[in-house]
């Protein structure tokens with residue numbers, strides 16, 4: 001696992017957007033797995049800026065969703081489908097045809113989950129999966145004690161996650177209890193995992209994930225199992241890392257040709 005400590009969220013966004021641009025240069029139709037929440041927004045903004053400047057061609061890129069709420073009315077502005085279309089697909093000038101996501105409104109949720117795993121495989125698999133991290137260490141919506149081998153399935157949110165996400169809704173009562181999420185096993189099939197964490201509230205979860213034992217109690221610790229996982233953190237999110245100086249020195253000495 002590579003840990004990169006950046007000065008702030010904007011620098012993290014720029015670094016990861018550059019990695020995506022590099023990927024698309026070699027594979028113009030790459031499948032990008034995108035995350036929601038506040039953390040990845042600087043990545044999407046930096047990437048859209050590169051597109052406007054003509055620094056990267058995203059016209060053949062494809063985008064897929066990590067997770068989704070269950071039961072929000074179609075077109076609800078806070079469904080993750082709406083969020084990804086608004087924050088990623090539209091600013092990059094992509095069409096909805098380039099977008100894959102699970103159906104959170106399906107009558108048969110189990111079938112919709114299995115269909116989404118199949119769709120990802122049929123699309124050739126995810127090339128680069130962006131991840132955020134919950135304050136409890138969740139990735140996607142894989143809450144603590146999710147199986148490290150799990151596939152896309154329905155999960156029940158913890159009270160903590162519902163409270164964390166209530167800021168996107170008018171009240172806590174409106175935050176769904178149930179979600180669909182790519183499983184940890186599904187996420188681990190992506191060719192490159194890139195987790196961005198910013199702010200002090202994520203420091204403990206980051207330290208447990210990067211330096212703690214592999215544990216279903218801390219779902220993001222599953223990144224330790226992946227051969228190409230990159231964790232980008234700002235100084236605040238890095239503040240509980242014991243090996244911070246080592247991570248800084250390693251990245252400072254990294255040959256540029258290696259990219260992320």
Ligand code: GLP
Nearest residue numbers: 035037038039132133134140141
């Ligand atoms: C939600 C999403 C996660 C995201 C997390 C953290 O739970 N399902 O993918 O990582 O929120 O969000 P934020 O980046 O806003 O802290």
